[in-house]
Amino acid sequence: MKIDYIFYLLIFPGLLFISILGLLIGWVDRKVSARFQFRVGPPVFQNFNDFFKLLGKETILIKEGVITIFIIAPFIAFAMIVLVSSIIGISLFYSTSFGGDLIVVMYLLMINSVMIILGGSSTGNVYSSLGAGREIKLLLADELAFILICLVPIIKSGFQLQLDGIVSSQIQYGSYIGSISGFISFVIGLLCIQAKMALPPFHIPEAETEIVEGPFMEYSGTLLAFWKLNGFMLYVTFPFLLILLFWGGFNPEGPGIIWFILKYLLIVLLIIVIKNTNPRIRIDTALNFFWKYASVIALVAVVLAVFGY
Amino acid sequence: MGWYNKRLSKSIWVFHVSASPCNNCDIEILDLLTPRYDVERFGIKLVGSVRHADVLLVSGVANNKVAPKVKYLYEQAPKPCFVVGVGTCPASGCCFKKSYNVPGKVEETIPINLYIPGCPPKPEAMIEGVVKLVEVLNG
Numbered sequence: 001m002k003i004d005y006i007f008y009l010l011i012f013p014g015l016l017f018i019s020i021l022g023l024l025i026g027w028v029d030r031k032v033s034a035r036f037q038f039r040v041g042p043p044v045f046q047n048f049n050d051f052f053k054l055l056g057k058e059t060i061l062i063k064e065g066v067i068t069i070f071i072i073a074p075f076i077a078f079a080m081i082v083l084v085s086s087i088i089g090i091s092l093f094y095s096t097s098f099g100g101d102l103i104v105v106m107y108l109l110m111i112n113s114v115m116i117i118l119g120g121s122s123t124g125n126v127y128s129s130l131g132a133g134r135e136i137k138l139l140l141a142d143e144l145a146f147i148l149i150c151l152v153p154i155i156k157s158g159f160q161l162q163l164d165g166i167v168s169s170q171i172q173y174g175s176y177i178g179s180i181s182g183f184i185s186f187v188i189g190l191l192c193i194q195a196k197m198a199l200p201p202f203h204i205p206e207a208e209t210e211i212v213e214g215p216f217m218e219y220s221g222t223l224l225a226f227w228k229l230n231g232f233m234l235y236v237t238f239p240f241l242l243i244l245l246f247w248g249g250f251n252p253e254g255p256g257i258i259w260f261i262l263k264y265l266l267i268v269l270l271i272i273v274i275k276n277t278n279p280r281i282r283i284d285t286a287l288n289f290f291w292k293y294a295s296v297i298a299l300v301a302v303v304l305a306v307f308g309y
Numbered sequence: 310m311g312w313y314n315k316r317l318s319k320s321i322w323v324f325h326v327s328a329s330p331c332n333n334c335d336i337e338i339l340d341l342l343t344p345r346y347d348v349e350r351f352g353i354k355l356v357g358s359v360r361h362a363d364v365l366l367v368s369g370v371a372n373n374k375v376a377p378k379v380k381y382l383y384e385q386a387p388k389p390c391f392v393v394g395v396g397t398c399p400a401s402g403c404c405f406k407k408s409y410n411v412p413g414k415v416e417e418t419i420p421i422n423l424y425i426p427g428c429p430p431k432p433e434a435m436i437e438g439v440v441k442l443v444e445v446l447n448g
Contacts, residue, residue: 037344039347057389
């Protein structure tokens with residue numbers, strides 16, 4: 001039993017799987033983005049090269065500011081993403097619950113943003129703290145809509161918080177994306193994860209052209225390598241969560257694996273298309289968008305779900 | 310270190326230091342980073358912060374006002390860090406050589422690993438220069 005858990009956490013849906021798949025999907029992102037701009041794009045193992053190069057570079061620590069938080073922030077974020085990916089992955093691939101339900105997942109997913117805020121504001125750099133402030137605002141903006149859309153599968157599965165309960169309910173009664181409320185919340189969820197991963201059009205905290213990578217500006221070497229890896233691992237975690245909540249999970253028999261891969265790639269492709277066709281919006285526009293429109297639509301989806309649509 | 314240098318040579322992140330240039334070289338550097346030349350094929354990426362940089366692209370003569378800043382930037386870059394002098398200015402001073410506010414060569418301020426001469430050099434010449442840097446890294 002204990003050895004199973006170590007295997008889950010370190011190898012299959014955990015650390016090794018998530019990081020390797022994340023770096024490969026990061027390559028897909030860069031390649032497809034390059035094709036959007038009529039370029040050739042980087043080779044397959046580009047992200048691995050970047051990661052190992054950054055691991056070997058000199059790590060410069062800050063002179064002023066809170067040095068402990070500066071060092072531990074990327075590692076806590078990394079550990080939390082590995083943990084939440086294992087919880088989601090075990091519910092997806094093994095159909096068993098792994099000591100956590102949807103509320104735990106929601107909390108753990110927030111910790112990445114919190115660590116970006118702490119790491120950014122610990123440096124004492126003006127641009128970093130600006131980026132951290134923007135990250136707080138973005139977190140406030142998207143969190144409400146994200147929690148609301150997470151309520152939809154809970155209501156539709158008969159008030160189950162366990163992830164495997166949601167999956168088995170979908171296997172029994174069909175995917176939630178087929179219903180009106182499920183489809184609406186899937187679309188809102190796609191926009192929310194765009195904001196949570198800080199991808200364009202919501203890359204307000206990182207904004208290379210104005211505040212040069214924002215919270216990550218002072219990071220170098222190993223610490224930066226882990227921030228980059230965290231960013232790529234989110235390309236796996238969030239689409240998996242969306243598949244689990246709305247799109248029927250994973251069916252290990254027959255062509256289920258191919259369907260799962262196609263679903264995953266479609267979500268990633270949608271993320272990349274949104275990323276490449278939209279310019280960066282201002283922070284007030286993002287707040288407007290999420291509070292005035294996305295949250296209201298998500299609330300409508302919740303009401304529809306209550307009435308069984 | 311052979312394995313690590315290979316990784317480094319395949320992922321060079323450049324930081325653009327304009328040390329009081331006449332702006333021609335900077336325009337050519339920006340040309341280099343456009344989709345037409347697509348240096349991301351070789352893993353070359355422009356970064357905004359000097360903490361992420363592997364290569365500093367220095368253009369210009371580094372006059373009295375800018376030279377301390379250039380030195381500071383070089384000290385703040387994580388090592389191993391390489392410096393590429395773009396254009397004739399870092400190499401010889403070009404037409405600003407005898408100007409009243411030029412302290413001397415850029416080489417006296419920071420060590421320069423590679424020169425790409427030309428006023429301004431073409432983007433193709435810069436790619437060739439970076440390829441030579443990669444060859445040095447690969448031994």
